[in-house]
Structures are given as C-alpha cells and as structure tokens.
C-alpha cells in the first residue's frame with residue numbers, strides 16, 4: 001500500500017513528507033522544488049506496541065510502516081502536460097491513497113501560484129485536473145471497448161463514470177459497488193481513489209476553513225519536537241488544528257485504506273505489521289516471510305489487550321485467552337500471532 005502526496009506547488013507537500021518520513025527532501029520557497037518524486041516510509045505511532053514493549057522489554061520494538069511518495073506540484077492544464085503534468089499523473093496512478101495538500105497559510109516570502117489564499121478554489125483546480133485526466137482515459141477506453149460485444153458491462157460502467165465526472169463530481173457516489181470502484185481504480189482512474197484533503201494552516205489561530213479537510217499546521221509541527229505529547233496536543237488545540245497532528249494523518253490513512261495491525265514477538269523483537277482487514281492467518285504469515293506461509297501449521301493467537309492484561313504468554317495461554325487457529329482464521333485488529341511452521 002502506498003500513500004501519495006499531491007497538490008499545487010508551494011503548499012507544503014515536501015514539508016509534510018519530511019514530517020512523516022524524516023527523509024529530508026528538498027524544501028524551498030519557490031514553486032516546483034520537487035521534480036522527481038521523493039519516496040520514504042512513514043511509521044505508525046502505536047500505543048499498544050509501546051505497552052507490549054513495556055511488558056516484554058525486547059531489544060527491538062518495530063513500528064508498522066507505510067510507503068509515502070511526495071509528488072511534483074500540479075498546475076492548471078496538467079492533464080494536457082502543463083508544468084510537470086504527465087509525470088505527476090503517472091505517479092498518482094501508482095498510489096492507493098491521495099493526501100491532497102491545500103494551502104491555508106499566507107506568507108509573502110513563499111509565492112502562492114494564485115497569489116491569494118483560497119483553499120476551495122485551489123482544491124477545485126487540482127481535482128478538476130484529476131477529473132479531466134480521468135475523462136481522457138475513459139474516452140480512450142470507451143472507444144476501444146465499444147467495439148467488443150462482450151464488454152457491455154464495462155462500457156456501461158465507463159459511461160456512468162464519464163457522466164458523473166463530466167458533471168463536476170470529485171468523488172464516487174453510493175451507486176458504485178465495491179467491485180466497480182476497484183475496476184475503476186485498476187484502469188488507472190484517479191478520482192475513484194480514496195483521498196484525504198489536508199489543509200495546511202498557519203501556526204496561529206486562523207479563520208481559514210475547508211469542509212471535511214484534516215486541519216494541520218506544518219509550521220507548528222516543525223517546532224513541536226521538544227514538547228511532550230500532552231503539550232503538543234494542547235498547542236495544536238490552541239491553534240485550532242487536529243490535536244493528533246501529523247501522526248493522526250497516517251492513522252486516518254490506515255483507516256481509509258482498511259488496514260489493521262497485528263503483532264509478532266520473536267526472540268528479541270516485538271513488531272507491528274499492517275494487513276488488509278479480512279486477511280487470514282495464512283496471509284499474515286506470508287507478510288512475515290514466504291517460508292512461514294509455505295510451512296504454516298497453526299497460529300497461536302491472543303488479542304494484544306488480553307496479553308497485556310495476562311502479563312505473559314504463559315498466563316494468557318493458561319487462562320484460555322490464547323486460541324490455536326488454522327490457516328483460514330480471519331486476523332482481528334491488534335491480534336498477537338505466533339505462527340508455527342514446518
């Protein structure tokens with residue numbers, strides 16, 4: 001799974017990427033600093049893993065991670081190749097979730113591509129480009145598929161999507177089934193991808209709003225390092241942004257992507273993993289190592305909360321909280337798995 005950061009130039013995309021990944025991508029005051037996409041891994045803060053760590057004192061505590069790509073800024077007519085248009089669009093087709101960053105801060109030293117702060121206008125420009133790029137793909141695909149009598153379901157779906165997007169919709173409505181949505185994404189369309197709008201606000205109270213957007217202040221996040229978690233929440237609250245800050249964004253992303261966490265305890269390492277909700281113990285084993293999946297015998301499973309309450313693996317096993325499960329067991333959020341394999 002991959003998260004892609006998109007938006008107009010000079011809105012703080014690479015700054016957010018750096019906060020998420022600590023990768024140190026170039027950040028400058030002029031637009032189009034990012035040309036080649038930056039790639040990095042964002043870690044998911046995890047209270048449960050912290051508590052498992054306190055209980056088991058392992059040498060290594062490994063947080064779950066998710067890949068993030070910081071993509072070049074997009075401008076009007078990107079779908080026709082303006083700016084870094086085509087390169088930009090190619091990268092977005094590669095991601096499972098879009099973090100759409102919209103500028104909510106004014107700063108005369110950092111040029112705004114349209115001079116004034118207007119999140120609604122800016123969001124619409126970016127989303128229109130994605131929609132126009134989609135319409136081009138749909139039209140090309142329709143021209144091909146209409147010639148094939150066996151493709152009538154596909155043609156119908158493409159026509160429905162074409163009509164929705166031409167009317168200016170920037171997300172699918174409830175009439176699309178899960179399978180239809182997946183098909184549209186697989187065909188490379190951008191609007192049907194899950195998206196989180198992120199409004200990048202000043203580091204002091206501001207009346208700038210964008211409905212449904214995650215409120216974040218990059219300027220504030222960059223100076224919060226020295227503060228303890230309680231103080232950080234308080235400062236964010238005072239500024240009027242989400243009190244979870246940049247970590248909350250990854251957490252929102254995890255939820256939107258339908259990912260759950262499971263844990264493994266092996267030797268001196270306690271580790272968190274991400275897996276799609278509904279995955280089986282066998283799929284979880286494959287995530288750890290293909291050999292473990294190939295030789296899968298059984299999985300000992302206990303909820304992390306139950307394990308912490310029991311105080312040890314032996315206690316959890318003795319009290320009946322631990323279950324022995326087969327390949328088809330559906331992994332639950334926060335399960336601790338010990339896979340026995342040949």
Ligand SMILES: Nc1nc2c(ncn2[C@@H]2O[C@H](COP(=O)(O)OP(=O)(O)OP(=O)(O)O)[C@@H](O)[C@H]2O)c(=O)[nH]1
Pocket residue numbers: 008009010011012013014015016026027028029030031032033034035072073074105106107110200201202203217218219220
């Ligand atoms: N005042 C203020 N400046 C910010 C904020 N976020 C980012 N900046 C500054 O804005 C400038 C552009 O930030 P970047 O993170 O490079 O923006 P970008 O969207 O990646 O830009 P491109 O790669 O050029 O598309 C830099 O000088 C940042 O320090 C913010 O919240 N407040």
Ligand SMILES: [Mg+2]
Pocket residue numbers: 013014015026033034070
């Ligand atoms: Mg950048």
